[in-house]
Amino acid sequence: xxxxxxxxxxxxxxxxxxxxxxxxxxxxxxxxxxxxxxxxxxxxxxxxxxxxxxxxxxxxxxxxxxxxxxxxxxxxxxxxxxxxxxxxxxxxxxxxxxxxxxxxxxxxxxxxxxxxxxxxxxxxxxxxxxxxxxxxxxxxxxxxxxxxxxxxxxxxxxxxxxxxxxxxxxxxxxxxxxxxxxxxxxxxxxxxxxxxxxxxxxxxxxxxxxxxxxxxxxxxxxxxxxxxxxxxxxxxxxxxxxxxxxxxxxxxxxxxxxxxxxxxxxxxxxxxxxxxxxxxxxxxxxxxxxxxxxxxxxxxxxxxxxxxxxxxxxxxxxxxxxxxxxxxxxxxxxxxxxxxxxxxxxxxxxxxxxxxxxxxxxxxxxxxxxxxxxxxxxxxxxxxxxxxxxxxxxxxxxxxxxxxxxxxxxxxxxxxxxxxxxxxxxxxxxxxxxxxxxxxxxxxxxxxxxxxxxxxxxxxxx
Amino acid sequence: xxxxxxxxxxxxxxxxxxxxxxxxxxxxxxxxxxxxxxxxxxxxxxxxxxxxxxxxxxxxxxxxxxxxxxxxxxxxxxxxxxxxxxxxxxxxxxxxxxxxxxxxxxxxxxxxxxxxxxxxxxxxxxxxxxxxxxxxxxxxxxxxxxxxxxxxxxxxxxxxxxxxxxxxxxxxxxxxxxxxxxxxxxxxxxxxxxxxxxxxxxxxxxxxxxxxxxxxxxxxxxx
Ligand code: HEM
Ligand code: HEM
Ligand SMILES: [Fe+2]
Numbered sequence: 138x139x140x141x142x143x144x145x146x147x148x149x150x151x152x153x154x155x156x157x158x159x160x161x162x163x164x165x166x167x168x169x170x171x172x173x174x175x176x177x178x179x180x181x182x183x184x185x186x187x188x189x190x191x192x193x194x195x196x197x198x199x200x201x202x203x204x205x206x207x208x209x210x211x212x213x214x215x216x217x218x219x220x221x222x223x224x225x226x227x228x229x230x231x232x233x234x235x236x237x238x239x240x241x242x243x244x245x246x247x248x249x250x251x252x253x254x255x256x257x258x259x260x261x262x263x264x265x266x267x268x269x270x271x272x273x274x275x276x277x278x279x280x281x282x283x284x285x286x287x288x289x290x291x292x293x294x295x296x297x298x299x300x301x302x303x304x305x306x307x308x309x310x311x312x313x314x315x316x317x318x319x320x321x322x323x324x325x326x327x328x329x330x331x332x333x334x335x336x337x338x339x340x341x342x343x344x345x346x347x348x349x350x351x352x353x354x355x356x357x358x359x360x361x362x363x364x365x366x367x368x369x370x371x372x373x374x375x376x377x378x379x380x381x382x383x384x385x386x387x388x389x390x391x392x393x394x395x396x397x398x399x400x401x402x403x404x405x406x407x408x409x410x411x412x413x414x415x416x417x418x419x420x421x422x423x424x425x426x427x428x429x430x431x432x433x434x435x436x437x438x439x440x441x442x443x444x445x446x447x448x449x450x451x452x453x454x455x456x457x458x459x460x461x462x463x464x465x466x467x468x469x470x471x472x473x474x475x476x477x478x479x480x481x482x483x484x485x486x487x488x489x490x491x492x493x494x495x496x497x498x499x500x501x502x503x504x505x506x507x508x509x510x511x512x513x514x515x516x517x518x519x520x521x522x523x524x525x526x527x528x529x530x531x532x533x534x535x536x537x538x539x540x541x542x543x544x545x546x547x548x549x550x551x552x553x554x555x556x557x558x559x560x561x562x563x564x565x566x567x568x569x570x571x572x573x574x575x576x577x578x579x580x581x582x583x584x585x586x587x588x589x590x591x592x593x594x595x596x597x598x599x
Numbered sequence: 600x601x602x603x604x605x606x607x608x609x610x611x612x613x614x615x616x617x618x619x620x621x622x623x624x625x626x627x628x629x630x631x632x633x634x635x636x637x638x639x640x641x642x643x644x645x646x647x648x649x650x651x652x653x654x655x656x657x658x659x660x661x662x663x664x665x666x667x668x669x670x671x672x673x674x675x676x677x678x679x680x681x682x683x684x685x686x687x688x689x690x691x692x693x694x695x696x697x698x699x700x701x702x703x704x705x706x707x708x709x710x711x712x713x714x715x716x717x718x719x720x721x722x723x724x725x726x727x728x729x730x731x732x733x734x735x736x737x738x739x740x741x742x743x744x745x746x747x748x749x750x751x752x753x754x755x756x757x758x759x760x761x762x763x764x765x766x767x768x769x770x771x772x773x774x775x776x777x778x779x780x781x782x783x784x785x786x787x788x789x790x791x792x793x794x795x796x797x798x799x800x801x802x803x804x805x806x807x808x809x810x811x812x813x814x815x816x817x818x819x820x821x822x
Binding site: 172173176177182183184185187188245249250252253254257259262263264265266269301304305325326327328329330331332334367370371374375377378381382385386388389391392393394395396397398399400401402404467468470471472473475476542543544545546547548549550551554 | 600601602605606608609612613616617619620623624626627628630631632634635638642643646647649650651652653654655656657659660661662663664665666667668669670698700702703715718719722723724725727728729731732761764765766767768
């Protein structure tokens with residue numbers, strides 16, 4: 138694959154920012170893990186460290202998807218990007234806004250009084266998980282996303298080529314932008330606060346983002362193994378369709394215990410149990426399409442793509458469905474079981490998605506045909522094995538917690554400090570393994586295509 | 600199925616389910632206020648304090664948030680206000696083992712937050728969190744409870760103290776307290792904790808002298 142349009146190179150800006158934030162996220166994650174063992178381990182308290190961890194994650198995944206979109210849209214529309222300077226402006230504005238928000242969190246972490254409300258709004262940290270960004274930053278985020286959507290929409294309009302992939306991608310991004318809005322107003326009731334909060338969180342990861350993942354999966358299958366558009370797009374529609382049919386009402390699995398009427402136990406239980414089905418379609422789709430592939434140039438890309446489909450199903454689908462029925466969720470709700478699922482789902486569904494897109498598009502951007510994929514494989518295994526063990530460890534901690542605290546009635550602190558202590562130690566150790574994997578990936582990202590001709594040509598042994 | 604049919608299925612199917620979702624949301628919004636007590640100005644002020652100090656970054660509420668610290672939905676049911684206020688303003692003064700940092704919460708902020716937590720404790724959460732199955736199974740291993748043990752349960756001491764590993768970790772473990780304290784100390788401490796331990800966050804035991812006597816007997820039996 139080689140680059141067709143120069144403006145596609147803008148993707149690399151976004152990838153670079155994403156990769157740097159990925160590294161930050163994981164370093165900070167290890168600090169958070171150590172604070173479970175020594176709460177006073179770091180200058181910043183756990184809440185600030187955790188906020189940095191999950192916000193860095195959300196931002197780098199979004200920025201990565203933006204980069205991928207800027208690459209895909211010109212290619213699908215068969216034209217240069219409309220308004221490249223605007224896209225560059227959008228990039229730098231995003232970097233500045235994100236940096237300002239991060240500095241605000243740190244400031245608030247050092248001096249909580251700095252977050253005292255001004256005109257009824259907390260200026261540095263909204264104090265709501267995942268959407269901690271203060272209201273002024275929400276506005277900037279909306280502007281950035283609108284600019285981004287505008288540039289891509291105008292590009293498509295230029296040639297009026299509406300391929301299924303770009304239509305679906307744009308649709309997913311539009312829902313993503315719209316679903317940010319329910320998190321942008323204040324309610325006096327904590328129940329309503331959480332009700333609308335889940336619109337953002339759940340309808341993002343189990344709605345809009347999965348639609349984007351479906352579209353990008355279709356694109357990657359075409360690029361890596363040369364799959365036929367007709368077939369790939371049809372399956373894409375079916376996959377993302379089922380994501381929406383199950384995922385929208387599946388939001389109910391968060392409305393069991395927050396003060397909402399009990400009919401949500403039925404609605405949420407039934408629809409969310411079906412959510413793994415479309416994810417299984419995606420796995421099947423990836424296998425069927427790549428099974429007979431010959432002469433794959435980009436083996437790293439293929440590898441990551443298939444792994445993304447598999448771990449999306451395992452992390453989101455399997456680790457989600459085990460605690461989604463109300464009868465089970467009653468006991469596991471708000472325990473470490475949730476953390477275990479959150480990690481494997483985000484890793485499988487979105488970390489691997491963005492990394493696959495990077496491995497598939499970066500060689501073209503850097504102007505190389507073949508590259509040495511050995512670092513890509515190494516980092517894959519370091520990250521994946523470590524993540525699987527982190528998740529098993531935390532699932533174990535969750536099972537102990539559910540048994541001791543929820544069934545036997547032991548105190549939360551006793552369980553955390555005594556019975557689960559070794560699980561925290563293990564998580565920190567596997568966390569270092571994950572960091573090694575990320576380190577290898579970061580090196581690979583900066584070196585890919587910049588080294589002298591690959592020692593082992595990736596194509597030669599096939 | 601043609602591509603076009605698949606696309607239409609995706610688009611119109613999604614809209615269909617979203618319409619149902621909107622309908623349910625509308626219905627839910629109409630019911631929420633009846634499932635919760637009235638939101639006074641002080642409850643709302645407490646909610647703002649909750650956001651200001653980012654309590655959700657360590658705690659869960661209604662089971663959502665972070666899993667570094669206990670869920671606070673029902674805290675006020677078991678813990679007396681005086682203790683909570685002292686804890687919020689300076690955790691280590693109330694519990695030397697506390698790992699919650701001193702965040703700089705002011706007295707009026709503490710009052711507001713406690714009012715807010717009283718509100719959350721009265722929201723109808725479809726019976727969440729569930730009562731622990733094994734702990735509510737009654738007596739210990741089938742044995743009859745003594746008077747003192749029964750008082751210990753009914754007065755809610757186990758919200759703060761552990762005996763043989765069961766109970767809260769707010770106050771000291773009482774498994775062997777009988778070896779450490781004598782009758783005069785224990786009975787006096789129950790009536791006026793601060794007279795024996797300055798700054799003690801333990802609430803006075805509001806019970807007739809006869810009950811205090813029985814409770815003291817029970818404490819002394821713990822060796
Ligand atoms: C890629 C898709 C997914 C991602 C990234 C994801 C991520 C997460 C995260 C981060 C949480 C914790 C939220 C919090 O902090 O409170 C969560 C909660 C939950 N997820 Fe997922 N999830 C995904 C898909 C699924 C699916 C498909 C299911 C069910 C089949 C599911 C079931 C649940 C349930 C039941 C909870 C609530 C846990 C609790 O009660 O504490 N998730 N998810
Ligand atoms: C070195 C590896 C990592 C370590 C040690 C780590 C550690 C942690 C810790 C300690 C928490 C707080 C959990 C709690 O509140 O109990 C957390 C939360 C979280 N982390 Fe990580 N993390 C790592 C990597 C990742 C990666 C790669 C992702 C995503 C792709 C991720 C996504 C999340 C999410 C979504 C949450 C919120 C979970 C929830 O609310 O259920 N983490 N992490
Ligand atoms: Fe969900």
